[in-house]
Amino acid sequence: MKQEKDPAFVQFTGIEKRFGKVVAVKKMDLKIPEGSLVTLLGPSGCGKTTLLRMLAGLESPTLGDIYIKGKRINDTPIHKRNLGMIFQNYALFPHKTISDNVAFGLKYRNISKAIIQEKVETALETVRLPGVGDRMPSQLSGGQQQRIALARAIVIEPDVLLMDEPLSALDENLREDMRREIDNLQQDLGVTTIFVTHDQREALSMSDKVVVMKDGFIQQQGTPEEVYNNSTNHFVADFLGHSNFLDALVDEKQGDLLGVTLDDKTHCLAVPAGAFNKGDKVEMVIRAQKFILDYRAEYLPEPGENVFFGKIVDRSYMGGEVSYFVELENKLVLHAINFVKRSPYRRGDEVAMKVSQKNCRLLKV
Ligand SMILES: Nc1ncnc2c1ncn2[C@@H]1O[C@H](COP(=O)(O)OP(=O)(O)O)[C@@H](O)[C@H]1O
Numbered sequence: 068m069k070q071e072k073d074p075a076f077v078q079f080t081g082i083e084k085r086f087g088k089v090v091a092v093k094k095m096d097l098k099i100p101e102g103s104l105v106t107l108l109g110p111s112g113c114g115k116t117t118l119l120r121m122l123a124g125l126e127s128p129t130l131g132d133i134y135i136k137g138k139r140i141n142d143t144p145i146h147k148r149n150l151g152m153i154f155q156n157y158a159l160f161p162h163k164t165i166s167d168n169v170a171f172g173l174k175y176r177n178i179s180k181a182i183i184q185e186k187v188e189t190a191l192e193t194v195r196l197p198g199v200g201d202r203m204p205s206q207l208s209g210g211q212q213q214r215i216a217l218a219r220a221i222v223i224e225p226d227v228l229l230m231d232e233p234l235s236a237l238d239e240n241l242r243e244d245m246r247r248e249i250d251n252l253q254q255d256l257g258v259t260t261i262f263v264t265h266d267q268r269e270a271l272s273m274s275d276k277v278v279v280m281k282d283g284f285i286q287q288q289g290t291p292e293e294v295y296n297n298s299t300n301h302f303v304a305d306f307l308g309h310s311n312f313l314d315a316l317v318d319e320k321q322g323d324l325l326g327v328t329l330d331d332k333t334h335c336l337a338v339p340a341g342a343f344n345k346g347d348k349v350e351m352v353i354r355a356q357k358f359i360l361d362y363r364a365e366y367l368p369e370p371g372e373n374v375f376f377g378k379i380v381d382r383s384y385m386g387g388e389v390s391y392f393v394e395l396e397n398k399l400v401l402h403a404i405n406f407v408k409r410s411p412y413r414r415g416d417e418v419a420m421k422v423s424q425k426n427c428r429l430l431k432v
């Protein structure tokens with residue numbers, strides 16, 4: 068019988084970390100499912116590294132408990148936690164060979180040289196760099212060195228792999244390759260992985276679960292689709308992708324949708340992300356990619372759609388996509404992103420911005 072995966076393979080309960088007056092992580096509860104890749108996503112200073120360092124044993128929590136496989140590890144020393152770690156400055160030992168670098172975590176494990184050798188070679192094959200064991204780190208490129216750091220982390224067969232912005236020192240193209248490689252490797256090995264990043268595209272592209280953080284708090288957690296499409300607050304909607312925010316007033320209920328009145332007295336139907344009453348002030352959020360533009364003169368109303376009329380005041384080509392800024396009659400400027408193919412519009416054009424009602428979401432203010 069296949070064993071059920073533990074939904075709380077790693078668990079933080081009421082975890083808090085203070086540095087003097089600074090509260091880096093605030094009363095946080097978080098479960099990391101076995102075998103999953105979970106990213107901690109948030110702006111610089113939100114507590115991502117601190118959370119990871121507490122799990123690693125490099126910081127001790129001010130309050131709360133940390134469990135791995137159900138065992139409380141607050142007092143377990145670093146080297147007994149069986150964690151693989153990779154950090155931004157992958158920090159290979161410059162004067163040791165690649166083999167010695169990779170073998171580092173095995174040295175104190177009481178295993179024979181022959182087995183160590185075998186494990187090192189397997190790890191190098193796993194990161195697709197077989198045969199480089201005798202070289203020195205300086206003889207490898209940045210991307211290759213990062214893969215060696217990965218080999219060093221997985222060679223010990225860790226219970227959890229911790230990665231703190233491991234790709235931020237690499238250039239964009241290489242980063243994309245490495246993202247895919249880490250993702251594939253993680254799935255092949257099935258190792259529970261916590262990946263820290265401030266890059267939303269990185270988080271959305273590789274995670275089973277994204278934990279969005281701000282100021283030491285979890286703002287929202289869920290699959291990439293959930294946090295992107297169903298952002299539950301302004302911060303998350305704003306941090307992930309390009310969002311438009313419009314002030315609105317709730318005025319009626321229509322099935323699953325709510326009717327709202329906007330500042331310019333126009334009326335829209337939208338999906339409530341929460342419970343609202345008539346008269347509540349809300350914020351309507353619309354992703355830039357969800358608008359479809361038409362020439363205003365050619366616009367035909369469709370059921371289930373909201374529409375905004377305005378004039379294109381700015382346009383920028385982004386290779387594959389075009390970004391438009393459209394000024395409405397009340398001077399509000401909305402941002403739309405359309406594929407180049409359906410984008411003949413120029414600055415000054417009068418357009419209709421169509422958006423499905425289900426892609427208009429109402430948030431608490
Ligand atoms: N050793 C420390 N001493 C004092 N303050 C710290 C220390 N480490 C982190 N902090 C503070 O804790 C907060 C969270 O930091 P950090 O966990 O590094 O955030 P992130 O990794 O999300 O950028 C920041 O305000 C930071 O300045």
Ligand SMILES: [Mg+2]
Pocket residue numbers: 112115116117231
């Ligand atoms: Mg950090």
